[in-house]
Amino acid sequence: MSEPRKIHPLLKPALEIGPLIVFFVLFMRMRDKTVMLGGTEYGGFIIATLVFIPVLVLSTLVLWRLSGRISPMQIATLVLVIVFGGLSVWLNDPKFFKMKPTMIYLLFAGLLGLSLLLRKNWLQLVMSEALPMQDEGWRILTWRLAALFLALAVANEIVWRGMSETAWVNFKTFGLPAIMVVFFVLNARLFERHALPKDGE
Missing domain, CATH: 1.20.1050 (Glutathione S-transferase Yfyf (Class Pi); Chain A, domain 2)
Known part of the structure; x- marks a missing residue:
């Protein structure tokens, strides 16, 4: 490759x-x-x-x-x-596009959960170069990220079904990316605790 x-x-x-x-x-x-x-x-x-x-x-x-x-x-x-x-x-029906984030997050959550059940951490395979960690760290991060994706799927359904189009657009444009950023910031300790030792350490 x-x-x-x-x-x-x-x-x-x-x-x-x-x-x-x-x-x-x-x-x-x-x-x-x-x-x-x-x-x-x-x-x-x-x-x-x-x-x-x-x-x-x-x-x-x-x-x-x-x-x-x-x-x-x-x-x-x-x-x-x-x-x-x-x-x-x-x-000519906006609801299908509004359902798209729900489908994406459910797909990602399912794939992450399946990878752990099969003992083949696909998230680790994709991101290990950018974020070198021990296997245990990747296992914890994968479970947490799968849970986050499930929560975001539920949140998207609540917002688009119960709020205005403007509220949903703001949530999708700014809320969802902000939640992802906060998630990785809150997991900084996990990255530090399970980081792979550098050369010479």
């Missing part, structure tokens, strides 16, 4: 977060408006989704072209965005 090519450290997060920002900005500008396309009236949420899908596809292809690698998480996210986002646009 070829080694991933190095790209500018700011370019990778820009390509990953950029499509979500595009969706957020477009939704906020179009949320109280409607657009007539092909004789059908579409609300701002659907228009933002319609733009978000090709932007995400393009950014993923650019990232792949520049780095030579796409993670399994990015592939799964892209497929689910195309499927659920496409259903929302095709059926």
Whole structure:
């Protein structure tokens, strides 16, 4: 397997977060408006989704072209965005796109739990180069992350079913990423406790 090519450290997060920002900005500008396309009236949420899908596809292809690698998480996210986002646009129904994070988090939680049951820690295989830890540390982190994904799936269902579209868009754009950042910050002690010894130690 070829080694991933190095790209500018700011370019990778820009390509990953950029499509979500595009969706957020477009939704906020179009949320109280409607657009007539092909004789059908579409609300701002659907228009933002319609733009978000090709932007995400393009950014993923650019990232792949520049780095030579796409993670399994990015592939799964892209497929689910195309499927659920496409259903929302095709059926003119926002609920399918709002369900997408739930499906993603349930998928990730299931895969992480399955990997532990099979005693093959896939998270460790994917992230071990970036975060060198002992096997026990990876086992603990995987269980915690699986539990977090389950909690996020439930949270997404509560927000999109019980709150406004604007609240859901804010939750998805800012709340979910912030929760992930806080999760890894809170696990800093775990990383330190189970870190692999450096050369000479």
